[in-house]
Amino acid sequence: MRLRTPLSDKDVRALKVGDTATIDGVIVTGRDEVHLRALELAREGRKLPVDLTGAALFHAGPIMRKEGNGWKAIAAGPTTSSRMNSMEPEFIERFGIRAVIGKGGMSQPTIDAMSKFGCAYLAFTGGAAIQGAEGIREVKGVEWLDLGMPEAMWILEVKGFGPLTVAIDAHGNSLYKRVDEEVKANLAKVRRSLGI
Amino acid sequence: MKTTSLLEEVAVNLLRTAVTSLPQDVLEALRKAEKEETSDIARQQLRNILANVAAAERLSLPMCQDTGIPIFFVKGRCIPDLDEGIRRGVSRATSEVPLRPNVVHPLTRHNPGDNLGKGMPYVHFELADLEYTEITLMTKGAxxxxxxxxxxxxxxxxxxxxxxxxxxxxxxxxxxxxxxxxxxxxxxxxxxxxxxxxxxxxxxxxxxxxxxxxxxxxxxxxxxxxxxxxxxxxxxxxxxxxxxxxxxxxxxxxxxxxxxxxxxCWAARRASARIMKDGSVLYSREGFE
Incomplete structure (x- = not known):
């Protein structure tokens, strides 16, 4: 499936757990510090430098190289999404993002927010940074570079970015929850084989 | 060559090798896993990993954007300026390879931009009666x-x-x-x-x-x-x-x-070097035995 940003509620609701997708359009990076600062600004009633409505948020801290007046993406894989667990539900609600690209999955409050506001979690292979950089056609800009290269907000024009696996859909389904259940069912056997 | 410059060179070479290519044993284990997986999603993840590692080696670029914090295990002969040489190497590799500037102050979160700071890089020394100084690097992602x-x-x-x-x-x-x-x-x-x-x-x-x-x-x-x-x-x-x-x-x-x-993580990045008494250097991605 080929997704194109900005994403609509309908686009996102059509996604089902287990689907494979790629993204064309604009994605914006944001991890710990971007979440903290963006939410702080929003709570004070101030605007973000970028409109995130319908955007795909990429949990990533890329390696960028300065080239002339611009930047080139050297390596850009996903970071561990669970660090943003406590902030993501409010981020989804306030800024209207429609997709989160990351790795490792997110907790129940985020799954609930995704289902309520129409957003999906797209898993990208952790460490697949060259593959990620190859999908980035242009670094359109950077905000909050004072946070340092990994923590800044990078605005990226992408084409065929992925492959991504729909791991949490907008209907409350999570691939990670399914795996958790399977792991729980396997536990007795695992413990037996360890003699514990 | 002065020992500081030699150590700087060794540190840069170790960092470049470690972040751009995987040791053969790790690569073999990943290939075996890809063959043994039965679910499409699991196989896809391993295929992405293997394709990504091959591209990183071909382009001589970091396989993962989290190039980690550099941890050096040093054993054997004590050589002067070891710490300073390694620090220079880390700083140079950060702009040259490049590495992501990951090192920040723990409380202010200020990022100096060169992967150097108090106690960073982390260098662990072990004195041993050897004819050489062996340096093993691990770049550990968060x-x-x-x-x-x-x-x-x-x-x-x-x-x-x-x-x-x-x-x-x-x-x-x-x-x-x-x-x-x-x-x-x-x-x-x-x-x-x-x-x-x-x-x-x-x-x-x-x-x-x-x-x-x-x-x-x-x-x-x-x-x-x-x-x-x-x-x-x-x-x-x-x-x-x-x-x-x-x-x-x-x-x-x-x-x-x-x-x-x-x-x-699967990106088990490591590399070793032995600096001999005469200043010659041997390298091993898998590690010396």
Missing amino acids: GSENMTALAMLTPSQGVKGIKAFVLETVLKAGGNPCPPTIVGLGIGGSADEALLLSKKAVLGRLDRENKDAELAKLESELREALNQTGIGPMGLGGRTTVLGVKIEQAHCHTASLPVAVTLQ
Whole structure:
């Protein structure tokens, strides 16, 4: 499936757990510090430098190289999404993002927010940074570079970015929850084989 | 060549090798895993990993954007300016390779931009009566490092307690440390020593058995069991949760049983160099034996 940003509620609701997708359009990076600062600004009633409505948020801290007046993406894989667990539900609600690209999955409050506001979690292979950089056609800009290269907000024009696996859909389904259940069912056997 | 410049050169070479290519034993383990997985999603993750590693090596660019924090294990002959040479190498490699500037102040979170700071890079020294100085580099990403765990077990908990703690740590980590991981287990010593042993353990080659038969048995038992959990590559389900389990042990206090677990993501980046007395340098990506 080929997704194109900005994403609509309908686009996102059509996604089902287990689907494979790629993204064309604009994605914006944001991890710990971007979440903290963006939410702080929003709570004070101030605007973000970028409109995130319908955007795909990429949990990533890329390696960028300065080239002339611009930047080139050297390596850009996903970071561990669970660090943003406590902030993501409010981020989804306030800024209207429609997709989160990351790795490792997110907790129940985020799954609930995704289902309520129409957003999906797209898993990208952790460490697949060259593959990620190859999908980035242009670094359109950077905000909050004072946070340092990994923590800044990078605005990226992408084409065929992925492959991504729909791991949490907008209907409350999570691939990670399914795996958790399977792991729980396997536990007795695992413990037996360890003699514990 | 002055020793500082030589060390700078060695550090840059180690960093470049480690972040742009995987040791053969790790690559083989990933290829084997890809063949053995039966679910499409798990296989896709491993294919992405293998394609990405090949592209990184071809382009001589970092396979993962998290080039980690550089940790150097140094043993053998003491050479002057070791610390300074390594620091210069880390700073140069950061702009040259490039590495991501990951090192920040722990409280202000200020990023100096060159991967240098108080206590960074982390250099661990071990004096030994050798004809050379051996430097082994590990670049450790935060995704897996954040899942590190230490337990001060009681002696009565014994091997069963160790097994239960390893299982609990891997289950809790789930997909966060970028599985399939290498599980490094440090048993014994003091609390800090157990952690150091667990970190050294993940430097061990996957295609080598532990020289201690008891530990070798425990390693394979844990590997088999952890791969039955079903966590799988990236926590998306599958047969390969770990590529291997490696154990290092030390004697400990009669009233203690320290156990530390270091998880190493699939991007198990390491490289070694031996600086000989005459200034010549030998390199090994897999590690010297």
